[in-house]
Amino acid sequence: MAPSIASAKLTLSYPLYAADFDPSNSDFLVVGGGGGEGRSGVGNKITLVDTSQKHEISEVADVDLSRSEDSVTSLAIAQSSDTSAIVFAGINSSQAEQQAGRNDHLRSFRLGYPPRKENKINAKEDREGELPTANVDTVALGKASLFNGSTDSKKETYQRVLRLSPVNKDSGSRLGAIATGLASAGEVVIFDASHDSPTQKDVRQRIQLGKGEEAADIDVIESKEGAYLVAYCTDYEVYVCNFPSVSQNNDSKPQFIHGTPHPDVFSSGKKRATFRSLRFLTPSLLLLLQNQPNRSGAELLLLEVPDNADLGTVVLRKILHRSIKSGSALATALLPASNSRQDVQHVIAIAGQDISITILTLYHSPTRKASSSLTFNAYTTLHNVHPLQMTALVFSTFVHPTKNSYALPYYLKLASTSMSSTVLVHTFPLKPHPQTSRQQGLPARFVLQQPVSGDMAQMSLSIIVSIIVVALGAFLLQAWTEIRGGTPEYLGAKGWLSQRLQDYVALPYMFEDVHVEMPVLPSEMPKLEEVRSKIPSRENIKNFLKDDASAIIDKAESLKDTVAKSLSLRSLLSLRNKYSSRDYTATSDDEDEDEDDEEYDQDNEETTDTSPFDLPSKSILVRESGSSLSTELHNDRCTVGELGKPWEELTKDQKDLWKTRLIEAGEWTYEEGETVLKGVFFGQIGGLVGGIVGGMMGGS
Numbered sequence: 001m002a003p004s005i006a007s008a009k010l011t012l013s014y015p016l017y018a019a020d021f022d023p024s025n026s027d028f029l030v031v032g033g034g035g036g037e038g039r040s041g042v043g044n045k046i047t048l049v050d051t052s053q054k055h056e057i058s059e060v061a062d063v064d065l066s067r068s069e070d071s072v073t074s075l076a077i078a079q080s081s082d083t084s085a086i087v088f089a090g091i092n093s094s095q096a097e098q099q100a101g102r103n104d105h106l107r108s109f110r111l112g113y114p115p116r117k118e119n120k121i122n123a124k125e126d127r128e129g130e131l132p133t134a135n136v137d138t139v140a141l142g143k144a145s146l147f148n149g150s151t152d153s154k155k156e157t158y159q160r161v162l163r164l165s166p167v168n169k170d171s172g173s174r175l176g177a178i179a180t181g182l183a184s185a186g187e188v189v190i191f192d193a194s195h196d197s198p199t200q201k202d203v204r205q206r207i208q209l210g211k212g213e214e215a216a217d218i219d220v221i222e223s224k225e226g227a228y229l230v231a232y233c234t235d236y237e238v239y240v241c242n243f244p245s246v247s248q249n250n251d252s253k254p255q256f257i258h259g260t261p262h263p264d265v266f267s268s269g270k271k272r273a274t275f276r277s278l279r280f281l282t283p284s285l286l287l288l289l290q291n292q293p294n295r296s297g298a299e300l301l302l303l304e305v306p307d308n309a310d311l312g313t314v315v316l317r318k319i320l321h322r323s324i325k326s327g328s329a330l331a332t333a334l335l336p337a338s339n340s341r342q343d344v345q346h347v348i349a350i351a352g353q354d355i356s357i358t359i360l361t362l363y364h365s366p367t368r369k370a371s372s373s374l375t376f377n378a379y380t381t382l383h384n385v386h387p388l389q390m391t392a393l394v395f396s397t398f399v400h401p402t403k404n405s406y407a408l409p410y411y412l413k414l415a416s417t418s419m420s421s422t423v424l425v426h427t428f429p430l431k432p433h434p435q436t437s438r439q440q441g442l443p444a445r446f447v448l449q450q451p452v453s454g455d456m457a458q459m460s461l462s463i464i465v466s467i468i469v470v471a472l473g474a475f476l477l478q479a480w481t482e483i484r485g486g487t488p489e490y491l492g493a494k495g496w497l498s499q500r501l502q503d504y505v506a507l508p509y510m511f512e513d514v515h516v517e518m519p520v521l522p523s524e525m526p527k528l529e530e531v532r533s534k535i536p537s538r539e540n541i542k543n544f545l546k547d548d549a550s551a552i553i554d555k556a557e558s559l560k561d562t563v564a565k566s567l568s569l570r571s572l573l574s575l576r577n578k579y580s581s582r583d584y585t586a587t588s589d590d591e592d593e594d595e596d597d598e599e600y601d602q603d604n605e606e607t608t609d610t611s612p613f614d615l616p617s618k619s620i621l622v623r624e625s626g627s628s629l630s631t632e633l634h635n636d637r638c639t640v641g642e643l644g645k646p647w648e649e650l651t652k653d654q655k656d657l658w659k660t661r662l663i664e665a666g667e668w669t670y671e672e673g674e675t676v677l678k679g680v681f682f683g684q685i686g687g688l689v690g691g692i693v694g695g696m697m698g699g700s
Contacts, residue, residue, distance in 0.1 A: 005380065006054035006427045014042050016417035018075040019392040022085055023167045026396035027052040028113065029415050030087055031423050032072030033391075034065065037094060044071045046089060048111050051413060054427045063109055063138045068094045073181075074162035078174060078193050084112045086141065086196055090159030090178070098155035104143035105159040106178065108197045112137040142197030146189045147180055148206070156182040164193050165220040165228055167397075173246045175204070175228045179215035186214035188232055192246045204243060205250045209234065217330075221280035229283055229305070233275040236260040238288065238312070240305060257312035258303055260290070269293060277330035281346050281364065285374075286312070289350060291326040298327040298352070302362075302374060318360070318376045324352035333395035333412055335430070337445040341366060345447045347428075348376075349414055351390045357382040357416065359428075363451040379449050382426065386418035398430070400445065410446050483507075569631045569667040572620050573676050622658075623683035629665045644683040647674070657685050 016033040029049040035042025044065035050058050065072070070092035079086040086108060093103045150157045160181025165174050176193030180186050186209035192202040209215065215232045223229040228243040232254075239254035260272045271293035279287045281302075288301040302316035320327065329351035337344050348360040359379040396413040410430040417423050430446040479493035485507035494506050536544070619640040621632045634640040650658065655674075662668035668677065 005382070007424060008051070008053065008055050008057040008427075009422055009424045010049060010057045010059070012045075012047060012059070012421050012423065014045055014071075015391075015419045015421050016423060017071065017073055017391045017419075018089070018162075019394050019415050019417050019423065020076045020087075021051075021394060021396040021413065021415065022077050022080045023397040024080045024399075025082075026398075026411075026413050028060070028080075028085065029057075029413075029423070029425065030075060030077055030085070030111065031392075031415075031417055032075045032089055033417070033421075034071030035067075036071045037067070037069055037092075043067055044069065044091070046072060046075065046087065046109065046111075048085075048113075049423060049425075050114075051415070051425050054411075057423070057425050060114055061111060061138055063111065063140075065091065066094075070094075070158065073158055073160060074178075076162050076164045076176075078108070078164060078176075079172075079196070082113065084110050084137075086110050088162060088164070088176070088193070088198075090162050091143075092158045095155065098150075101149055102145065103147070103150075103155070103157070104145050106146055106162075106198060107143045108141040110137075110139045110141055110196075142199075144197065144199050146178065146191060146198070146200065146203055147187055150183065152184050158182060161215060161218050163218045163220055165222055168222060171226070173226070175220050175222075175230070175243060175246050177218045177220050177230055177232070179218055179232065181214060183214065185209055185211045186234075188215050188218065190220075190230055190241065190243065190250070194246060204246070204248070205241065207232075207239075207241070207254055216275055217277040219278055219280050219286075221283055223283040229280070231278055231280065231286055231305075233278050233288065235274040236272055238275065238278065238286070238303070240286075255309060257306060258288075258314070273299075276327050279330055279332040281332060281334075281362070282366075285315075285364070287330070287332060287348065289327045289330040295325040295353070297322065298324050298350070300348075300350070300360075300376065316374050316376065320350060320352070320358060321381070323354050324350070324356065324358070326353045327351065328353055328390055329393035329416075331393040331395050331414070333398060335398055335412070335446055335448065336400045338400060342445060343451070344445070345449070345451065347379075347395065347412060347448050349393055349395065351393045351416065353389070355384055355386055355388075355390065357385055357390075357393070357414070357426075359414075359448075361447075361449045361451075377449060377451075385416055385424055386420055386422050388418050388420040390416050390418050392417040398446070412448060569620070569622055569629070569662070569665075569680070572631060572633070573680075576620070577676070619681055620679070621681045621683065622662075624661075624685060629661065629667065631667075640681050644681040647677040647680050647682065650682060654682070654685065658682050661685065 012031070014034045016031050018033065019029060019031045022028040022030070027050065029051050030046060031049060032046040034044025036044070044067060046063040046065065048060040048062075050060045072089050072091055074090035076088050077085050078088050087110075089107045089109065090105055091107045092098065092105050097103065147157065147159075158181050159178050161179040162176070163178075164176045167174065172194060174193040175190065176198070177188060177190045179188045188207040188209070189203055190205045190207075191198050192204060195202060213234050215234060218230065218232040220228060220230050223242070226245050228246065230241040230243065232239055236259055237256060238258040239256055241250060241252070241254045243250050260274070263270055263272060273290050273292050275288055276291050276298075277289040281287055284305050284307075286303045286305050288303055290299045290301055292298065298320045300316075300318040300320065301314050303312040304315050305312055327350050331349045333347040335345045335347065343363060343365045346362040346364060348362060350358045350360075352358065358381050361377045361379050362374060363377070364374060393414070393416050396415075398410070398412050401410075412428045412430055414426045414428065415423060416426075428448055430448060431450065433445055433447045433450060475491075478487065479491055479496075481487045482489050482491055482493040483497065483506050494502055497506065618633045618635060621634055621640050621644055623630050623632070623644065647655070659668070659670075663670075
């Protein structure tokens with residue numbers, strides 16, 4: 001999470017279009033703009049702003065410009081000292097002079113600084129009202145026309161872009177570049193910016209663009225000692241130019257290194273992405289801000305600049321947040337190290353059309369390949385920075401301390417201007433890296449965001465992805481086992497399914513009725529003596545089993561007789577036929593090794609049964625029991641003979657009566673035949689006795 005960022009706002013009396021920090025002293029910021037030529041009532045000005053306080057900024061001096069000329073459209077601080085700064089500005093001459101063929105668009109001014117005061121950037125102001133404005137001198141040094149004269153009937157060409165190379169404190173040389181705007185055919189002019197007031201003699205190269213083409217942005221960097229590299233972009237192409245020194249002209253053509261490809265012939269959209277801005281990070285790395293067609297988004301491209309005539313290679317891309325439909329400005333700042341072999345950090349700011357500023361960092365290792373050591377890291381996003389669209393975005397220049405001193409905190413400032421006449425300065429605190437450098441006394445470098453190595457970032461990403469995959473797998477497994485009834489419902493996964501799917505795949509919890517005993521704690525376990533005292537002796541176990549076996553046998557006999565008596569004649573006949581041909585006699589072949597168990601086995605041999613009811617050795621008796629028939633099983637054949645007669649000994653009349661009664665009771669049918677009734681005993685039947693008595697009475 002980004003720390004709290006201090007900011008201060010100042011509202012001026014005119015719309016602002018350009019801004020630049022003093023490269024040697026970040027306490028001073030120069031802004032410019034105005035209402036342009038005419039009687040709008042809004043003047044054209046250049047203002048020096050004091051930014052030494054984090055929470056308050058103030059005007060130091062104003063340069064009132066002529067209202068008969070155009071407003072300030074671009075500016076840069078070319079040179080500075082403790083007492084003053086020389087400012088280059090793009091200001092068009094009046095329309096009358098332009099129609100006469102004269103447009104002194106490049107102006108130079110000297111702005112005096114107030115006396116240097118103690119740095120109180122970290123102090124809180126307790127004064128009321130604005131800081132007092134110092135009385136400083138401002139002097140117009142000169143003006144020049146470096147562009148070729150316009151041949152258009154309507155003179156609208158102005159100095160759209162002004163860029164200077166970083167300050168070289170040893171030589172003091174700087175190379176500048178300007179580009180036209182609203183010209184029928186654009187022009188880029190590279191000139192020696194080492195003088196207070198450049199002239200035509202200082203021009204080192206003119207680059208004529210094609211009809212309808214203009215340079216969207218320019219940047220200049222010192223590639224090696226005394227040599228410079230200039231890059232510019234049109235809407236669809238990027239070019240670079242090499243300059244051996246600021247004093248030598250360059251007649252070679254610009255080298256094309258990158259371009260936006262044409263859309264596919266079969267694609268629906270025919271528009272291409274356009275380049276809006278560019279900045280050098282190093283002589284071999286060029287950062288591009290590209291807007292997608294139809295305001296559909298913005299993207300950063302990091303281009304590796306070739307050493308020869310080859311094309312550049314895009315080594316890194318970043319699509320900006322979807323709320324940024326297009327980018328309007330780009331600014332970068334270098335946080336250098338104490339020596340050239342140490343890693344450095346670049347801070348990047350992008351202004352969006354949604355009036356937001358996105359802050360990124362990029363950690364660069366000079367000793368490793370660009371493709372393997374670069375990555376964009378998000379720092380913070382500043383929302384609703386200004387009431388209206390931003391017109392300029394610029395970082396202060398951070399100068400690495402010459403000594404390992406921590407007497408004061410260090411900061412990086414970001415200034416932005418708007419058409420709403422507001423200038424806003426954000427102050428970002430810098431941290432020493434590595435963190436132990438203060439205690440160890442090592443030469444420190446300062447960073448905005450602590451860098452994360454590529455290996456560590458990759459490992460962290462891998463761990464996070466692994467955790468997400470495992471968690472997702474566990475979640476899905478839990479949901480599936482809930483649906484299939486393998487676990488209790490914690491997620492309510494069955495409710496996620498439609499009723500049809502629930503009926504098809506869902507099952508109830510399979511262990512719902514299972515009671516799981518809680519494990520016994522070691523402290524709750526009984527002692528060994530208590531357990532032994534509760535174990536019955538061998539004699540007790542034998543007696544218990546013997547008594548229990550006798551009770552079981554008696555109960556089985558009782559149950560067997562009860563079941564047998566409840567069976568019907570048809571069931572008994574079926575069982576008799578089924579088991580009559582089988583031998584159910586079972587003897588025990590087991591011999592016990594223990595002598596005490598032999599007595600127990602011999603006692604139980606007498607109770608061993610041979611079949612479900614031993615039907616072949618029992619007699620079936622059928623008698624009348626009121627209006628129904630009863631069927632009984634008897635062990636004693638003599639006893640059953642006293643109660644009835646076997647089927648074979650019945651008379652014909654008795655058989656006919658029993659057949660009728662059996663048919664009525666559903667125990668027999670004619671189709672079964674009389675054979676199945678053989679061996680069955682039948683008792684007295686009421687119909688036969690009644691018939692005999694009736695016959696005897698009728699005969700008398």
